[in-house]
Amino acid sequence: MKKFSIFLVLFIVGINLSAQNKSVSQKNSLKDVVAGVEVLEVKEGESSKELELSAKDMQWWHDAKFGLFIHWGLYSIVGKGEWNMFTSRVDIREYKKLADQFSAEKFNAKAWAQCAKDAGMKYMVLTARHHDGFSLWDSPGSFDHFTSMNSAAKKDIVAEYTKACRDAGLGVGLYYSPLDWRFPGFFFPEMYRENAEQLRDQTYAQVAELMKNYGKIDVLWYDGGGDAWLGLGGLKYGMGGVGWSRRPSNEKYEGKPLYEPLKLNAMVRKYQPKVVINNRSGFKGDFKSREMEIGDFDNSNAWEKCGTMGTGWGYLAGKTEPYPLKKLLTQLSNIVCRGGNFLLNVGPRPDGQIEPAQVARLKEMGDWLKKYGECIYGTQGGPVLPTKFYGATSTSKAIYIHVWDWPADHKITIRGLCGIKSGKALTVDNVSVAVAEDTVEISCFDIKKDNLLSIIKLELYNR
């Protein structure tokens, strides 16, 4: 979102027409919205709570902890990231021609799924359609037939991907952006009302296609929806001689998306009653996506941190070096100790192949998880709150202390822990653990050079 707002401030000018906009959303009934798409009616004032999944239905997702995010599309051909069309203001007619080069000759959904499995991941999320509007599936609802079927590949990528994911026993996730840069009506819904309505129709039609035609979908990952994305005005206009001024970042645009997020997601629930939905459509969703910062400890509201393997989301030519293993594992551990899931991104090459160096790094993560996964999967964040040096995860049988960095004296003292039967290091360091009443003292007297993370398991008495 940060990157997003920077671009918006730089490139787009908006006008705050809140009065007009209110009438826009009031007038709109779902029946006018989409012809031919069957939708569940949501009564006026119905709370979004009813659209949220129960704790029981969310459990698989919490237990999974680790997923693979894939950003792949026409932008991969240019190799300058998925925002390039927008930031370089590419003529959409020129951009469209890229489809002739999208041959996907090394696209192999099974290899993607294998890569996720080898990394110890439990689900995947593919950018079925990013903000450029290019859809990776056979989408009759796509404006101007801007799809992979009409590209050199002539393939329904989503069909192959969803099958491979499912066959590999991974959760099937799809990313969809209600934002489409080809539509001026997205940026100025009041002024380009007709165009904004077309975009809204596309959104309903496409989300319905994805939810109806590809079997059970486990995660629906929106991006580019919601009120925040409509505040596209970097500038605002004040009457009475005030003129143009920069919109302060805390001053939200007062408009609402025409597509009415609650109704959109009521339709989603009809086709996919158990799909786990994120918060970026304007509906609160089942979990919150965090980007950039990992953020605070929170094990009562579901959240997921998405992050990259290196620089950028979509393919960046010449900049594909993955981060070091220690950094990525520490991130995963940090996130899980804070109560979240980690969705780690790869941006395959234009031909669909994931960079071998990234595949190798992911496999290293998987190898570590094969040995020490008990401190990650099926755990909860806490009960010890994270510090600069360590954090904790727990199950009903054990507490795992994850040490990211040893303090200078190589000692960690944790007070207030009861019911500890014994303690030992799971990983390679030479560690002694002393348990006395409610205090645990962990000392490391020999930090191995190749130490990645130190995991100390504190076994609990049966309760």
Ligand code: GLC
């Ligand atoms: C940001 C980027 C977007 C990317 C997303 C992933 O919002 O702008 O391109 O898809 O992060 O979370």
